[in-house]
Amino acid sequence: MRFYCCRSSVLRSQSDTPLVVLKDVRFAYGEREILRGIDLSVRRGQVVGIMGGSGCGKTTLLRLIGGQLRAGAGVVSVAGHDLSKLRRRELYGLRRRMGMLFQFGALFTDMTVFDNVAFPLREHTDLPPELVRDLVLMKLNAVGLRGAEALTPAELSGGMARRVALARAVALDPMLIMYDEPFAGLDPISLGVIGQLIRRLNDALGASSIMVTHDVHESLQIVDYVYFVSDGRIVAQGTPDEIRASRDAFVHQFVHAEADGPVPFHYPAPPLAQSLLGEGRP
Amino acid sequence: MNGVNGTLRWLGALVTNGVWRLGFAARFFALLLVYSGQSLRRVHLTIREIYFSGVLSLLIIVVSGLFVGMVLGLQGYETLQRFGSGDALGVLVALSLVRELGPVVAALLFASRAGSAVTAEIGLMKTTEQLKAMDMMAVNPIARVAAPRFWGGVISMPLLAGIFSAMGVFGGWLIGVVFIGVDEGAFWAQMQSAVDFRYDVLNGIIKSVVFGIAVSLIAVFEGYDCTPTAEGVSRAITRTVVSSALAILALDFVLTSFMFRGQS
Numbered sequence: 001m002r003f004y005c006c007r008s009s010v011l012r013s014q015s016d017t018p019l020v021v022l023k024d025v026r027f028a029y030g031e032r033e034i035l036r037g038i039d040l041s042v043r044r045g046q047v048v049g050i051m052g053g054s055g056c057g058k059t060t061l062l063r064l065i066g067g068q069l070r071a072g073a074g075v076v077s078v079a080g081h082d083l084s085k086l087r088r089r090e091l092y093g094l095r096r097r098m099g100m101l102f103q104f105g106a107l108f109t110d111m112t113v114f115d116n117v118a119f120p121l122r123e124h125t126d127l128p129p130e131l132v133r134d135l136v137l138m139k140l141n142a143v144g145l146r147g148a149e150a151l152t153p154a155e156l157s158g159g160m161a162r163r164v165a166l167a168r169a170v171a172l173d174p175m176l177i178m179y180d181e182p183f184a185g186l187d188p189i190s191l192g193v194i195g196q197l198i199r200r201l202n203d204a205l206g207a208s209s210i211m212v213t214h215d216v217h218e219s220l221q222i223v224d225y226v227y228f229v230s231d232g233r234i235v236a237q238g239t240p241d242e243i244r245a246s247r248d249a250f251v252h253q254f255v256h257a258e259a260d261g262p263v264p265f266h267y268p269a270p271p272l273a274q275s276l277l278g279e280g281r282p
Numbered sequence: 283m284n285g286v287n288g289t290l291r292w293l294g295a296l297v298t299n300g301v302w303r304l305g306f307a308a309r310f311f312a313l314l315l316v317y318s319g320q321s322l323r324r325v326h327l328t329i330r331e332i333y334f335s336g337v338l339s340l341l342i343i344v345v346s347g348l349f350v351g352m353v354l355g356l357q358g359y360e361t362l363q364r365f366g367s368g369d370a371l372g373v374l375v376a377l378s379l380v381r382e383l384g385p386v387v388a389a390l391l392f393a394s395r396a397g398s399a400v401t402a403e404i405g406l407m408k409t410t411e412q413l414k415a416m417d418m419m420a421v422n423p424i425a426r427v428a429a430p431r432f433w434g435g436v437i438s439m440p441l442l443a444g445i446f447s448a449m450g451v452f453g454g455w456l457i458g459v460v461f462i463g464v465d466e467g468a469f470w471a472q473m474q475s476a477v478d479f480r481y482d483v484l485n486g487i488i489k490s491v492v493f494g495i496a497v498s499l500i501a502v503f504e505g506y507d508c509t510p511t512a513e514g515v516s517r518a519i520t521r522t523v524v525s526s527a528l529a530i531l532a533l534d535f536v537l538t539s540f541m542f543r544g545q546s
């Protein structure tokens with residue numbers, strides 16, 4: 001059964017107030033501009049995909065939303081809070097309602113699977129150990145790894161580690177879940193499983209999700225809305241159907257994995273003949 | 283002229299970078315102290331680090347202390363007996379260890395064994411985004427990861443130095459009394475009358491606490507500040523061992539010059 005066919009329209013229509021809003025956001029590392037003029041919004045209950053090639057600024061965008069980086073200009077707002085105006089304590093208060101799945105899981109290697117998932121519960125709640133245990137087992141059951149509770153991260157495959165990290169990210173039932181390249185380096189089965197889980201957990205928790213990825217086909221099956229980022233700007237956006245039907249040259253190249261197009265195959269260089277004849281050789 | 287300019291520029295960059303890093307380290311130390319309350323309240327985190335830094339360093343400390351004491355016994359007796367003072371061997375062994383060798387050699391061993399391990403652990407946590415993940419879970423990595431390791435080192439260091447000195451005295455006794463035949467009564471009695479608790483033992487403890495603070499701070503800072511790559515972690519570990527050794531020796535000179543000026 002493909003779980004992500006059964007989307008909860010009830011949850012999605014819960015509120016039309018956007019949970020995450022980015023207005024004219026600009027960000028640079030020193031002189032190097034990474035993002036410019038970014039306008040983006042995520043409504044409650046939605047799974048939003050942010051797609052683009054490697055190094056286009058997708059992960060930076062996620063870090064801005066998580067408050068790990070501060071925008072150079074513009075507004076990044078989550079649940080009505082302008083992140084640039086929050087003090088550290090307030091930001092931490094907001095982060096308790098966020099979950100983030102890192103590209104390779106970022107599990108704590110000195111803890112077992114159980115302790116990894118229990119970590120946020122033990123840090124932020126005073127729940128008795130029995131209740132923590134029940135909650136952890138429920139979260140692990142949701143990702144299909146209840147039987148792996150005693151394993152250490154070194155004993156897990158890439159897909160399993162990502163599922164444990166997902167259980168840990170949703171341990172406190174967050175309002176916003178962020179995924180940084182959740183499909184990178186996974187086999188087709190693990191890829192499908194993670195895709196299902198992202199959609200299913202989002203709908204079950206009534207949360208919103210932002211997924212940064214360059215895996216077009218898996219993503220278009222589970223997201224509600226997509227933003228395409230290229231060279232630090234949003235170059236296209238729309239629902240999965242609109243994206244599939246798009247005639248935009250960049251979207252077409254990306255969705256159909258074409259080697260050449262608006263994103264050139266060749267790194268900028270002088271003409272081949274000129275290089276072969278030795279002109280401009282270093 | 284270009285060569286001179288280049289050298290001056292290189293020297294300037296070296297000094298500026300050094301000052302920047304010192305500033306970062308000072309800021310990090312201040313944050314470490316600010317967040318120490320949180321980690322000390324959860325005492326099991328610090329106890330765990332005392333185990334990893336202190337208990338697991340016991341073997342190298344005990345064995346090294348024993349050998350250093352035995353060498354002191356051999357060398358000390360060889361020199362003392364020329365002046366007919368072989369019975370003062372206990373005093374020589376005890377004062378050398380309690381005042382200098384105990385704190386300094388134990389700190390050097392601690393930096394190599396535990397300091398490098400702490401840097402490697404924190405550096406790898408940074409490389410594998412574990413620190414970022416913790417920060418995203420609204421858990422401060424300085425309070426949760428750095429502070430317990432820092433205090434674990436600060437608490438372990440004087441205890442290890444004490445064990446090192448005790449093993450050294452035992453080694454000196456083994457060589458002096460058991461093998462060479464120095465009078466046992468004289469060995470212990472002279473040691474007891476010549477070693478002052480406040481002047482010798484307490485100053486030795488103060489030294490080892492200062493070394494503990496220096497080594498632990500360098501170890502956690504280098505791990506936390508490393509470039510998150512395999513090469514970055516390896517460089518950070520090297521820096522921990524080298525900087526710790528230099529800091530221990532420089533601080534030892536400063537402390538000795540304040541503590542021991544020829545009074546008895």
